[in-house]
Amino acid sequence: MKILVIAEKELKEYILKPGSISWGIIFPLVFTLAFAVRFGDVDHLAPGLMSISILFGTTSFVSSSIIFERRLRTFERLLVAPVKRVEIVGAKILVGTLFGLFVGAVSFLILRLFMAYRVWNPLLLITFMFVSGTAFSGLALWVSLRVENPINAMTWLNLIRLPMIFTSGAIVSLLLFPHWFIVVGLITPMTYAVDGMRYAMLGYYDVINPIYDLLVTVLLSMLFTYLSVEELRRLY
Amino acid sequence: MEEGAVVAEGLTKRYGDFTAVDGINLTVKRGEIYGLLGPNGAGKTTTVRMLTTLTQITSGNAWVNGYSVREEPLLVKRSIGLVPDVSNLYDELTVEENLLFAARLYNAPIERVRELIREFDLPANKKFGKLSSGFKRRTTIAAALVHRPEVLFMDEPTTALDVSSARNVRNLIRLLNKEGITVFITTHNMIDAESLPHRIGIIKEGKIIAEGKGRELKELMGKGMVVKLLVEPITSKLINEIEAYSPTFDEGFIVVTVEDVDEFLEELFDLKMRLGFKVKRISTELPTIEDVFVELTERNGCSCGGCPL
Ligand SMILES: Nc1ncnc2c1ncn2[C@@H]1O[C@H](COP(=O)(O)OP(=O)(O)OP(=O)(O)O)[C@@H](O)[C@H]1O
Ligand SMILES: [Mg+2]
DSSP states (O other), X not given: OOHHHHHHHHHHHHTTOHHHHIIIIIHXXXXXXXXXXXXXOHHHHHHHHHHHHHHHHHHHHHHHHHHHHHHHTTHHHHHHSSOOXXXXXXXXXXXXXXXXXXXXXXXXXXHHTTOSSOOSOHHXXXXXXXXXXXXXXXXXXXXXXXXXXXXXXXXXXXXXXXXXXXXXXXXXXXXXXXXXXXXXXXXXXXXXXXXXXXXXXXXXXXXXXXHHHHHHHHHHHHHHHHHHHHHHHHHO | OOSSSEEEEEEEEEETTEEEEEEEEEEEOTTOEEEEEOOTTSSHHHHHHHHTTSSOOSEEEEEETTEETTTOHHHHHHHXXXXXXXXXXXXXXXXXXXXXXXXXXXXXXTHHHHHHHHHTTOOTTSBGGGSOHHHHHHHHHHHHTTTOOSEEEEESTTTTOOHHHXXXXXXXXXXXXXXXXXXXXXXXXXXXXXXXXXXEEEEETTEEEEEEOHHHHHXXXXXXXXXXXXXXXXXXXXXXXXXXXXXXXXXXXXXXXXXOHHHHHHHHHHHHHHHOOEEEEEEEEOOOHHHHHHHXXXXXXXXXXXXXX
């Protein structure tokens, strides 16, 4: 499998690009810190804030790497090599996920300072962080390949990820909104990540059974992988 | 399976209504250097991109090393190297890291990287983005060779290089070809076209309008000599009179191909008497690939480049 070879190269090349640093590290960590300091109930907020960190970490990293590669034409280095499309997509998603996990972990360390309880199930938490990372990376990859002009990818991503902060119940539980809003929550991919992480950290769930959270998030990862492979097929 | 290192049959690429490459047929023999020569926008890059699986073929098909580009793209990819018009290496990685990455992508042995760095005399630890254009091109060529491809595609390999770097690259191409690699180059550089390829295809508006050995292409111009004239003033009357020679224009010179120089001079002298222009300079040369190229790609009423009227 060439996934690891490509992934290693990507990490070397893109970790210090401005796109991944500003939107991928600084924004989510400042966001986390602001909420942690301002609001009391950090234990209940932590899963949402960590999801936001993972969301921004993964999507910023993935889209900035694909934007650079397509613009500089280095992307064609991969396309002309005997590598399957799914391996290229897999590598992009893997590095995005690793980057997102890193941002999520830093976010957790900040939140840990303000939390009253211990994490209920650390292993489940890591599992949820990982599958959320793959789903978000896949989403970002698909959107970045889909947009005609790669420079617009960040704008499109913000149109998707900023509303998701609210419609996923990351900050305010979906149960506090009018009933119809739950429908909006259920069609937001990030809802399942937030809900699953909340269960892993606190041991109870708001809306959805965590089994479904896991299932939906894994299915979303597969869906976006598939869509990205198809998009590559269409583009080249 | 088709004979030949590269075979294209009715190869076509359309972007919407626009046909960039229009039903190209060509065969590149094993061990040959084939040059695709054409003006800007003729479809050279698009042809290379189709042959190297980088862009979908709209219709027709091509075979590289006997593998169908449409049906067996992975086998095609494994047996070719590509030096694109814009380098595809990573600025942030060093020369060595770039080559190592290429080696891993192709499952080539790691020793091959050291070998290429030595052979190509490359600065291993310098970041690719910091290299001069000449070294960038050399490194890009080296990276295309890590897996010892049988066919090497090069899109304008000497463009944007200074005279000595361009000469270096040409020597390199000859050397690689001697080692048995089939080379497919595109160019609009006349020095490349004159000295590198065993055979040349001239492409214009997506179609191959002539193909053959350099000598054969020159014979298309007839057995004639190329006469270059600088006269003053150039009038439409004069141009009408010599229309039979289908003149082209090059930096103020009138360029015609004639079978019989003596006869042409007689006629010119006669015209000079009648129209009263002055002949400032005159030269006769054997036709070059450039003459053939200009003849075939620019001849089209007065759309020819540099027509003074
Ligand atoms: N992706 C694309 N979409 C639309 N048109 C395209 C695309 N790529 C190329 N073309 C058009 O196809 C034609 C052939 O382009 P191509 O790049 O193959 O020419 P070329 O012979 O390589 O020219 P040059 O010498 O400038 O490199 C041009 O008119 C170009 O504008
Ligand atoms: Mg070109």
